[in-house]
Amino acid sequence: MATQSATASRPNLDAIKQKIQNLRQAYADAPEVGRIGLERMIAELEAAAGGGQQRAESAGRTGLRQGKVSELTSIVEFAPGGAKRLRALLTVLGGNFQGADKVGTLHDMRFVFIDNDTRLLFATTYDGDWDTYIDDFSTKIPDALDVLFSNMVGYPKKGMHDPAIKDWIANHQLTADAWYVASPNLTVPEARRLEKLGKAVDELLDKIE
Amino acid sequence: MVSTTAEKSSASAGPQQNKAIEEKIQQFRELFADAPEIGKKALENALHELRSQTSDLPPPVESAGRVGARLGKVSELTIIVPLAPGGAKRLRAFLRLLRGNLSQGADKVGTLHTMRFVFFDNDTRLLFATAYDGDWDTYIDDFIAKIPDYLDIIDSAWDGWPGIRSPGAKDYLVKHQITAEGWYVAYPDLTVAEIKRLQRIGKAVDEFLDKVG
Numbered sequence: 001m002a003t004q005s006a007t008a009s010r011p012n013l014d015a016i017k018q019k020i021q022n023l024r025q026a027y028a029d030a031p032e033v034g035r036i037g038l039e040r041m042i043a044e045l046e047a048a049a050g051g052g053q054q055r056a057e058s059a060g061r062t063g064l065r066q067g068k069v070s071e072l073t074s075i076v077e078f079a080p081g082g083a084k085r086l087r088a089l090l091t092v093l094g095g096n097f098q099g100a101d102k103v104g105t106l107h108d109m110r111f112v113f114i115d116n117d118t119r120l121l122f123a124t125t126y127d128g129d130w131d132t133y134i135d136d137f138s139t140k141i142p143d144a145l146d147v148l149f150s151n152m153v154g155y156p157k158k159g160m161h162d163p164a165i166k167d168w169i170a171n172h173q174l175t176a177d178a179w180y181v182a183s184p185n186l187t188v189p190e191a192r193r194l195e196k197l198g199k200a201v202d203e204l205l206d207k208i209e
Numbered sequence: 210m211v212s213t214t215a216e217k218s219s220a221s222a223g224p225q226q227n228k229a230i231e232e233k234i235q236q237f238r239e240l241f242a243d244a245p246e247i248g249k250k251a252l253e254n255a256l257h258e259l260r261s262q263t264s265d266l267p268p269p270v271e272s273a274g275r276v277g278a279r280l281g282k283v284s285e286l287t288i289i290v291p292l293a294p295g296g297a298k299r300l301r302a303f304l305r306l307l308r309g310n311l312s313q314g315a316d317k318v319g320t321l322h323t324m325r326f327v328f329f330d331n332d333t334r335l336l337f338a339t340a341y342d343g344d345w346d347t348y349i350d351d352f353i354a355k356i357p358d359y360l361d362i363i364d365s366a367w368d369g370w371p372g373i374r375s376p377g378a379k380d381y382l383v384k385h386q387i388t389a390e391g392w393y394v395a396y397p398d399l400t401v402a403e404i405k406r407l408q409r410i411g412k413a414v415d416e417f418l419d420k421v422g
Contacts (some may be wrong), residue, residue, distance in 0.1 A: 019306050027300040027362075028296045032371035034365025037358040048268065048313045049306050054307030064309060064325075073327045075302050079238070081243055088240045092233045095394040096270050096280065108323070108340050109279075112287045112392035120263045121287065121387075123338055125323050143254040147241075148271030159247040174336075178304040180324040182401050189398045194407035201410055 016049045043196070056179045060130035061166075063159025064176045069107065070133070074151045074172040082151030083117040089147060102140045105133055105188055109147075120152065127187040134166055242413050268397060274345035275379075275388045282398025283322065284345065290385045296366030297332035314359040320401055326363075335367065342400040347387055349379055355378040 020042065027038050057148075059070035078086070090111060100106050107125035114121050126133045137145060138160040146159035156162035186194075241252050273284035292300070298334040305325060307313075315321050329336060341348045352360060357373045364370040367385075371377040399407070410413060 019328045022308055023294060023302050026299045030299055031293070031362045031365045031370070033370070034299070036256060037365065040358045042364065044313065048310075049220075049308070051333070066310065069323070071223060071323070071324060071325050075329060075336075077244070081240075085240045085373070087390060091366075092230075092237055093372050093391070094269055100393045101395065106393070107395050108283070108285070109391070109393040110285050110287060110338070110389040112290060112387050114387060120338065121289075123287075123325070123336075125340065133374065143251040146247050146251030147255050150245045150251065152288055155245070156243075156249070159251065174327050174329050176309075176325040176327045177301060178309045178311055178326040179309065179314045182316070182320070182322050183404050186404060186408070188395050190268030191399060191404070193367065195399065197414060198407045198410055200416065203256050 016046055019049055020046060020142070028030050056176075059128075062081050062173045062175055063130055064179040065128075066181040068127055068164075069181040070126055070128065070130065070186055071176050071179050072126060072133070074122050074169070074174045075174060075175055076120050076122065076149075077120060077145050077153040078120060079151055079155070082153075083113060083120075086111070086120070086148065086151045087113070097144075099141050099144050103136050104140070105136055107188055125181075130170075131166075134169060138165065145160075151186050154156050256284055270392050274341075276383050278389045278392040278411050279343075279347055280392050280394045282342055283394045283397055284341055284343065284348070285389050285392050286337075286339045286341060286345070286348070286386060287389055288382065288386045290370075291335070292328075292333055292366055293368045294368075297311055297328055297335070298370070300326070300335070300363060300366040301328070301374050311359075314356045317355045319355070320348055320351055321351055327330075340394070342402075346379075349382065353378070377413040 008042040014016055023045070024038070027035055030038075056064045056066050059065040059072075063072050065071075097109065098147060103126075105127040107127070109124040110122070112123075113119075142160040148158065149155050154168065156164045156168050159165065162168075229358070234287050238252070238256075241249055268281055271279050271284075273279040275288050279285075291373075311324065315324055317371070318341075320342040322342070324339040325336070327336040327338070353373050360373045364373065370379065371381055
């Protein structure tokens with residue numbers, strides 16, 4: 001699916017019309033509220049399908065990327081006692097991870113316990129390519145990651161230093177079918193640079209006044 | 210759970226708090242007694258860091274309002290819904306038509322940082338996860354006011370969705386939202402609007418420097 005949307009070329013008008021027709025057919029058995037919404041939006045959808053906007057591309061081995069910003073989404077089963085341990089860890093941290101600042105390419109990260117604490121949803125937003133990002137994680141905060149993910153079923157014995165670690169992560173990752181980023185050109189270092197610049201400009205303007 | 214620990218960590222550092230941290234770490238060691246070897250070892254390596262983190266008082270994770278976690282100005286919404294019969298097929302067709310890019314609609318919301326749609330469990334369930342600015346109610350109101358039709362097309366694939374204009378819409382969302390127990394944001398003070406402002410400043414400064422240089 002991700003590869004399909006990544007390799008799709010800009011469709012011509014007939015192809016768009018056909019796609020819209022297919023969509024209508026797909027929605028024929030939708031609840032009324034969905035069918036009405038679709039009819040209200042046909043013109044807008046035709047424009048969107050016709051191009052003009054960047055399409056979501058592949059982030060590399062797995063996951064989607066929009067501009068410079070990628071998504072990682074994984075759902076993993078807890079090992080026995082794992083949910084309890086991970087929750088204890090998150091409690092100590094107050095639900096916050098300053099250590100993640102060290103990765104330098106991580107925009108956001110969430111830990112969500114699902115299905116009565118039997119599974120963990122781990123989802124991040126990061127800069128660039130999957131392989132580089134996982135390398136950043138394993139070189140910069142390997143211990144933190146081992147503490148977190150040793151609570152999951154099948155976590156490789158040597159953790160982030162295990163040769164099997166990338167396969168383990170990739171095997172549990174689910175590629176998104178759609179991925180939206182408000183500022184697709186904004187990397188984490190660029191955000192930090194702009195934050196500093198904004199402060200400096202404010203100070204400058206204060207002095208001029 | 211996020212809000213209670215947040216309250217604790219937002220209190221000023223004192224001997225009492227240090228004691229509380231030590232107690233927590235002790236408790237934590239006990240919990241990891243039956244963890245795999247790699248976890249125990251990493252815990253010992255990381256404990257020093259953990260201790261300095263908890264005493265450095267990072268900004269606390271707070272509640273985003275009715276449901277969800279917030280760090281600084283940025284909140285998380287994580288919704289998992291069962292898909293209606295045929296729902297996955299319809300929604301896929303819709304997302305494929307847009308080539309996995311929802312910017313045309315989502316840009317209008319104005320408070321949305323990121324949004325992802327992920328099918329799982331053999332297309333029987335959908336994960337809908339966003340990062341957004343501020344308070345839950347305001348954000349949902351923004352969605353409802355600005356892109357109601359997008360929402361109805363998407364959410365009509367969700368089992369039991371009452372329609373965005375229904376008075377039951379917010380309750381439906383709350384019922385299926387799960388608050389994250391860990392939430393990290395690299396730049397918690399930057400709203401979507403502030404990022405756009407800073408990007409304009411950055412551009413203007415670059416142009417200025419070009420002229421001067």
